Amino acid sequence: MTKPYVKQNIESEVAYIEFFHPAHNSLPGDILAKLAKTITEAGENDDIKVIVLKSGGDRTFCAGASFKELININDAETGKEFFSGFANVINAMRKCPKFIIGRIQGKTVGGGVGLAASTDYCMATKFSAIKLSELNLGIGPFVVGPVIERKIGLSAMSQIAIDANSFYEPEWAKQKGLFTQVYDSTEALDEAVKATAEHLCTYNPEAMIEMKKVFWTGTDNWDDLLAERAETSGRLVLSAFTKEKLKTYK
Incomplete structure (x- = not known):
């Protein structure tokens, strides 16, 4: 079995x-x-002039938070620290001075939707349905909420957050502004991502x-905001409801 990794390749x-x-x-810590x-x-x-964010494997871009780690959280500080991991990635993408293109090849859940929403230009396949499942666990999409709301609006974000059992089709995500294009295959997606990224490299970096x-105007307070949201999630993950729910995932 392939071990977990993060790797970078410059072309x-x-x-x-x-x-x-x-x-x-x-995504574990x-x-x-x-x-x-x-x-x-x-x-x-x-x-580097442009960044592409992608994941390995075929039909799942990201399943969100690691259940194995969620199950092992037993105090509020550990909970806050775990959810701060998502906050730190979102803030790194927000502060990065380069455009980040998202390459979403498959289904995306919870924190994965937050990653997709944190990219500056997000391209997907027809297999890339999205779901915010956090309410099912007795928590909510608190850390990723601001970045998803920024991309698709409060109404659409609240809709998928409340309807926590349902996957929403890629075309829905495209209509709401999360995805720019939806392709029929991973091969077509990869060709388009490569062409878009390399074309952007011909533009003035400044x-x-x-x-x-300009795109991220109004997010200067997110270091504090997302830390507060991580604290909320870290507290709720300790609730009796969530502890009971997580047992079913063991």
Whole structure:
């Protein structure tokens, strides 16, 4: 079995940052920390002009938080620290001075939807249905909520957060502004991602930096906001409801 990883490959001034976990690309704390660090360093690397965020495997982009780690959270501080991992990745993407293209090849749940929403330009396949399942566990999409709301609006975000059992089709996500294009295959997606990323490399990097600042206007308080949201999730994951629910995932 392939071990979990975060790796970066630079081709034609494009950094392809890829994460993988055998449990449907779920995200434990160590993967989240590596992801935040890799994105930050890519933002500082002058050899890189554009970043592509992708995951390994075929039909799942990201299953969200690691259930194995959620089950083992037994105090509020550990809970806050775990959910802060998602906050740190979102903030790394927000602060990164380079455009980040999302390459979403398959189903995306919870924190994975937050990652997709944190990219600046997100492309997907027809297999890339999305779901915010957190309410099922007795918590909510608190950390990822602001970035998803920023992308698709409060109404659409609240709809999928309340309807926590349902996958929403890629076309729905495209209509709401999360995905720019939906492709019939991973091969077609990869071709389009590569062409888009390499074309962006021909533009003025200074213009892209200034555009990125504009796109993320109004998020300067997110270091504090997402830390508060991580605290909320960390508290709720200790509730009797959630502890009982998580037992069914053991």
